[in-house]
Amino acid sequence: MSNKQFNPLFSNPVRLLAPMEGLTDPLMRQILTQIAADLGRPYDWSVSEFIRVTQTVLPAHVFYKYVPELHHDAKTASGTPIHIQLLGSEAQLMAENAVFACELGAPAIDINFGCPAKTVNSHRGGSVLLDEPEVMYQIISAVRQAVPSEIPVSAKIRLGYTDTSRMDDIRGAIDASGADWLTIHARTKTQGYKPPAYWEKIQGFNSLDIPVIAxxxxxxxxxxxxxxxxxxxSHLMLGRGAVTRPDLIAQVDKIDVAKDESLKTSTLLWSDLITHQIRFLQGEAKNDVVLVGRYKQWLGMLTKGYMEAQSLWNEIKRQKDKAAIIAALQASR
Incomplete structure (x- = not known):
């Protein structure tokens, strides 16, 4: 019998889309959550890119910039809920921003203790706080006490900053903080994104009386x-793999279409993905230069998942005209 407190959000294994700065922005979230829904295995929820909290309660337009879904019941067009992620080091200020996010319609608050970026860490944000478990506790508990009790508060961490020597202290801070669940990126900040991930070290957090997401x-x-x-x-958060293979969410649990004809195929062919890529290029952005740059970033990642993407990349990597890129995409069907 599990010692976990029952949380209805985790009555079945959850599958989440990760927050990735500069990658899973609102446009990418819209595309990936739509694909997942179309394949018959929608994400249970996604977490926004982090919103940086520094000196004040942020104005509403900042929250809407990062999470325009707040205008639509905090859900993507396909119905996937978006949880708001905050990053900062001042407990009271984090709590005040969390309260305001909830007033704007946030269905849950996630707190970032995992970002490895040097600029963020040098300003005492993200994974550097893994070396200050007492500050982690103060932040989470302040947010948990400030927001309405029905709104979940979660945390996302790594295994440590330079090493895993503070894991016990980190676990203790999470345990005492009142967090509703915990997501763990199974590497330290120093290990960055270099393989492998040390999934077995997540085991040390399973004694917590809350769900743990790998x-x-x-x-x-x-x-x-x-x-x-x-x-x-059994709970997973998918990151770069979900961008490289947008059908990963459906493949993870091996949806068996042979047993249920109502289910669509769990594999997304390149020809089907073209429509979504064109929709991405027709999405909202500051300007076409930004949009083309963002698309090339995605296409570069798709080359790891689709052979056809490599040919297209070779063709358009120096192309700056959006219409020409769309034409090349249509021709690659």
């Missing part, structure tokens, strides 16, 4: 199942 280095079904076995948790 994250990091999940690129295919086999790695997803290995992560589940080694981490001891």
């Amino acid at each position: 994250n990091g280095e999940i690129w295919n079904t086999e790695q997803a199942q290995l992560c589940i076995r080694q981490s001891g948790t």
